[in-house]
Amino acid sequence: MIQVTRRIAIDEAELVEDFLRASGPGGQNVNKVESAVQLRFDARRSPNIPEDVRPRLERLAGHRLTQDGVIVITAQRFRMRERNREDALERLLALIREAATPPPPPRRPTRPTKASKVRRLEGKSRRAEVKRGRGRPVTE
Template sequence: MIHVTNSIALDEAELQESFIRASGPGGQNVNKVETAVQLRFDVRNSPSLPDYVKEKLERLAGKRLTNEGVLIITAQRFRTQERNREDAVERLVELIRQATERPKPRRPTRPTLASKKRRLEAKGRRAEIKKGRTGKPAFD
């Protein structure tokens, strides 16, 4: 079991891992050893996640989500399969944690009496400045 939060834990059987060759530099090793990990997690059919988490996770996943609702995470930062596997799982858990956070509801506020007075005084000062402008300069 992979613990995400206090109430959410993923069964390792829900994750599918496949190993692919990593791109980028690495010399001979990169051409013959499959160290990159492609982690697949079926978001829509997961019994471990509540519905609101599934919906938000699909929005957060973006282009990493297939049309069938499968989240694909590719990890190839490290030189070993084991470390890339851990990295992919950590990224999945972090993404699910972000999906569990509910936005704080906004409470509408009202301006204070002092701020209303300051605003009206500033408007009055600005009005006086504009009223003092004349079309032609006065010659004394």
């Protein structure tokens, strides 16, 4: 079991790793070695993801979520396969942790106080007076 938060732990059997050739520069080695990792996690059918976290996780996953509810994370930042595996897993865990944090409470609208309204209007009139003083002098 991989501990994500205090109340969420996912089973390693739920993670599916595929290895593929990384794109980009690397010389002859890039054509021979499958160092990129594609990590798949079925978020929709996972029994370890709480029901209140699942919709937030799917919304945060965005384009990484397939039609079937599988999160696909591709890691090819590093040249070593093992380091790419760690990177993909860490990105998945960070995504789940972010989804597990509860959303902030909704903002309750408040009305400005009378004193703040007066201060705002006084500031506006002071500013208008400054700008009015920048005009051309009146010649008679």
